[in-house]
Amino acid sequence: MTQPGHAGGQHRQDTPSHEADPPPEPRPATLLEQMGGIGGLVSSVIPVIVFVLVNPLVGLQPAIWTALGSAIVVGGWRVIRREPLQPAVSGVLGVAICAFIAYQTGEARGFFLYGIWYSLVAGIAFAISMVVRWPLVGVIWSGLNGSGFGWRAHRRARLGYDVATMVWAVFFFARFGVQHWLYSAEETIWLGVTRLLMGLPLTAVALLVTIWAVRRANRLTAPA
Numbered sequence: 001m002t003q004p005g006h007a008g009g010q011h012r013q014d015t016p017s018h019e020a021d022p023p024p025e026p027r028p029a030t031l032l033e034q035m036g037g038i039g040g041l042v043s044s045v046i047p048v049i050v051f052v053l054v055n056p057l058v059g060l061q062p063a064i065w066t067a068l069g070s071a072i073v074v075g076g077w078r079v080i081r082r083e084p085l086q087p088a089v090s091g092v093l094g095v096a097i098c099a100f101i102a103y104q105t106g107e108a109r110g111f112f113l114y115g116i117w118y119s120l121v122a123g124i125a126f127a128i129s130m131v132v133r134w135p136l137v138g139v140i141w142s143g144l145n146g147s148g149f150g151w152r153a154h155r156r157a158r159l160g161y162d163v164a165t166m167v168w169a170v171f172f173f174a175r176f177g178v179q180h181w182l183y184s185a186e187e188t189i190w191l192g193v194t195r196l197l198m199g200l201p202l203t204a205v206a207l208l209v210t211i212w213a214v215r216r217a218n219r220l221t222a223p224a
Contacts, residue, residue: 126169150221
């Protein structure tokens with residue numbers, strides 16, 4: 001006759017333990033990680049630097065292919081290191097678009113045309129989102145981490161996202177204004193220099209404001 005204790009022990013052996021469950025996949029915890037981290041931001045300017053340096057030396061077409069090749073190498077390196085794939089793919093695709101426009105126009109300044117008009121469109125989108133009370137910084141962050149849009153019911157939380165969205169809008173409009181003026185003046189070298197100077201530094205400032213807005217919103221909405 002089987003003893004109750006023995007039966008219970010057998011049941012515990014047959015039941016899979018909680019420790020056997022596979023751990024959940026880690027998700028990026030910060031906005032910077034969602035964008036590919038510091039490495040993703042730095043690697044995004046490498047093709048621009050290559051293009052600016054190579055174009056005056058050997059001409060437009062070698063500069064186009066060199067910039068595109070550097071983007072592919074950087075993207076491949078990030079994939080090998082098992083870093084987020086989306087920033088790597090976006091980087092290669094963005095450089096490919098810039099290179100295609102430069103090739104079609106036959107002018108080195110065409111390499112920067114996509115970024116110029118992208119800044120204008122992005123600035124308008126960020127500005128409109130504040131008017132309709134759906135600040136894009138909050139919308140994008142909520143979409144990335146799936147936290148929902150409960151912050152919209154909190155005026156102070158939404159105000160923080162408004163401030164961050166306004167900063168991004170101002171920076172995008174500033175990039176468009178300065179770079180469009182240089183494009184019209186056919187200042188290709190200064191276009192590249194300005195692209196770099198108004199790239200990482202302004203992005204870093206906007207990210208700091210965004211981090212402040214996200215933490216502020218999380219703190220204000222936590223009790224609810």
